Amino acid sequence: MKVLETADAMRAWSEEQRRADKSIGFVPTMGALHEGHASLMRAAAKGNDIAIASIFVNPTQFAPHEDFDKYPRTWDADLKICEDCGVVAIYAPRKDAIYPPGYATYVNVEGLSEGLCGVTRPIFFRGVATVVTKLFNAVHPHRAYFGQKDAQQCAVIRRMTLDLEFGIEIVILPTVREADGLAMSSRNRYLSAEERTRALCLSRSLFGAEQMLRDGVRDAKSIVDFVRDGMAEVQIDYVELVDADTMQPVEHIEKPSVLAVAAFVGPARLIDNVVLNPK
Numbered sequence: 001m002k003v004l005e006t007a008d009a010m011r012a013w014s015e016e017q018r019r020a021d022k023s024i025g026f027v028p029t030m031g032a033l034h035e036g037h038a039s040l041m042r043a044a045a046k047g048n049d050i051a052i053a054s055i056f057v058n059p060t061q062f063a064p065h066e067d068f069d070k071y072p073r074t075w076d077a078d079l080k081i082c083e084d085c086g087v088v089a090i091y092a093p094r095k096d097a098i099y100p101p102g103y104a105t106y107v108n109v110e111g112l113s114e115g116l117c118g119v120t121r122p123i124f125f126r127g128v129a130t131v132v133t134k135l136f137n138a139v140h141p142h143r144a145y146f147g148q149k150d151a152q153q154c155a156v157i158r159r160m161t162l163d164l165e166f167g168i169e170i171v172i173l174p175t176v177r178e179a180d181g182l183a184m185s186s187r188n189r190y191l192s193a194e195e196r197t198r199a200l201c202l203s204r205s206l207f208g209a210e211q212m213l214r215d216g217v218r219d220a221k222s223i224v225d226f227v228r229d230g231m232a233e234v235q236i237d238y239v240e241l242v243d244a245d246t247m248q249p250v251e252h253i254e255k256p257s258v259l260a261v262a263a264f265v266g267p268a269r270l271i272d273n274v275v276l277n278p279k
């Protein structure tokens, strides 16, 4: 497995693959890899001639009070997971390679970045859109793989890819969960046993909402109230039912809509969602 540390080296290697007519699947990550990331990497390896992953903890998507410094870094274990999933190259730039002194350019996806997570994390999606743009430019993939777990991020990346005409196919794959329902996240490592048990109320409430939908409930308020009640034991950031493309609130479910939640549990801020499909 190759490890490339600069955009120039990454681009040169990637262009060599393209000249040999190889299709490239790309999975951007911040490392601390788990089965959620692995599912994306396996899909990238299966759906393309070559799979590339990036590992970069992106400083511009963290506010000063957030967990950039203590974000888990598990390089050796990450390499093994990448290799086992069929990744052949890792792009792992250093911070200064992405943001050299004097760096001044940011990508802002308006509207979509402002609600939900954008309220508590106002600079988050600007950081994500900027770094993904730079990763796309270095890796130049045919397809890029993202997890539904970060539903708003998926909408931002899809919009940005369309608006900036990257010509990259964006593939979204389902959220991978622990056996008890907890959505896998690098930040689950922050939870004590007691906090982890309380965190289960996120997925439990979302699954309850899916049952309501199956029982014929279609109005957002009943569903959101139910989920809020189910999450009483954690500090709710938001519970919202939104359109999957625009991230705007929906009042009545007429087409597949995203029921998204965020909550603070001990030191962690966790997010989760389900797609409610009325058909």
Ligand code: AMP
Pocket: 028, 029, 030, 031, 035, 036, 037, 039, 040, 145, 146, 147, 148, 149, 150, 173, 174, 175, 176, 177, 183, 184, 185, 186
């Ligand atoms: P991160 O390393 O947290 O930036 O995540 C990198 C990619 O993995 C993003 O596209 C995430 O949506 C995806 N991802 C993270 N957790 C999961 C999960 N539990 N299931 C599926 N995809 C995930």
